[in-house]
Amino acid sequence: MAGTLPDGNNPNNNRKLLVVGLIIVLLTINGILFYMQHQKTQQVEEKEEIIRVKNSELENQIKVYEALKADFERQSQELQALGLANDSLESRIASINADLTKLQSFRNSSFSLQDQRLFKARAANLENQLRQKNAEIAKLKEDNQVLYGENTQLKTTSTQLSDTLKTLKSTNTTLTEKVALASRLEAENIQVNIINKRGKEKEDNDAEYRAKRVDKIKVSFKLAKNDVAPKEGKEILMRLIEPDGAAVYNLATGSGTFMLDGQETFFTAKRDIVYDNTQQAVSFIYSKGAAYKRGAHTIELYADGVLIGKSSFTLK
Structure with a gap:
């Protein structure tokens, strides 16, 4: 039939192939963009998680040091109640206050893994010192209780002796008065x-x-x-x-x-x-x-x- 093009040169087929090709390219680009966005989102979430973990660790460390400070202050008060000097505890409390100030400053800066390890180690050392001092104070209280009991017994004995002496003095005074009365001249x-x-x-x-x-x-x-x-x-x-x-x-x-x-x-x-x-x-x-x-x-x-x-x- 005159005027008919061969199938290989059919414009409709070419357009279809072109459209399909464009769709494939677009799908490929979208896929790549989706993958890149997913990777970026994942990285952001990982960074946020890292920051969250660091912040959580920082706050935990601050709480640990605040608790240590409270415990050492309690020990200081207990020693004062026992009438004992507590210069070493005052020094530790001052050191803890300095550490707390440093930890709180990390809220506005990076709290590195090295910092975390350092403060964890120092906290562990302080907790060990705290346990040792608690044991010492407990022993001091026990000894003090024993001394208190002995002192109470001594006071009781002293009071009894004092009462006995008062009785003897009274008896002696009475006898003296009787002798004085009997020895009066007449x-x-x-x-x-x-x-x-x-x-x-x-x-x-x-x-x-x-x-x-x-x-x-x-x-x-x-x-x-x-x-x-x-x-x-x-x-x-x-x-x-x-x-x-x-x-x-x-x-x-x-x-x-x-x-x-x-x-x-x-x-x-x-x-x-x-x-x-x-x-x-x-x-x-x-x-x-x-x-x-x-x-x-x-x-x-x-x-x-x-x-x-x-x-x-x-x-x-």
Whole structure:
């Protein structure tokens, strides 16, 4: 048939082949692009995973060091409570603080594998030191508890001894007081005589005797037997108390003061004797050097600050 081209030169077939070829090329390019994109995505994910792992490791290390710091601070407080020095622990705590500062700085920079190994090794060493110190503190607490128990026992014993000593002191004081009471001297047969200006003695009950005629007062008595009282020197004091209640007092005639019931008290005259437990006689002859008052007079006798006898007489 005139005008028909051979099959090999058919334009439709050529176009079909061209289209198929283009499709194959496009599919190949898409495949290559897909593969490259997948590889890139995988690399990004791997990098992100590496970063995530490093960040996680960094945060874990920070937590480890924070825990170590807290434990060493606890140990420091426990040692302080035991009254012990803790300079080495303070040094370790300062070192941990420096490590924490360095670790926290890695949040803004690379935390390399070398850094990880370094800080892990240092943390392991610190944990070992922590365990050793915990064992030491536990032993110290145990020893301290034993010492506390022994100290408590010693305090109990000391308190018991103190109570015993107090009881003994109280008993001794009581015995001393009893001995002192038993050893007190006692004036017996106290007699008061009046001596006039001519040297004649009269008893105070002489109704005709008057105050204006009195020159001297004579007080005589005996010291009662007392087997408890020591044989030693004694000072006997006499107080002549006038009707107005005041004691006659004159330094020129030997008067003075002594302590009576915690108060300074005047005495009129004194005698120094050696007590010998023989019912020895003692006497005072006192000259006032001035006119005597009318009325009731009192004589008080003292030895060792204690009243040993008392009498009275009246002048008209």
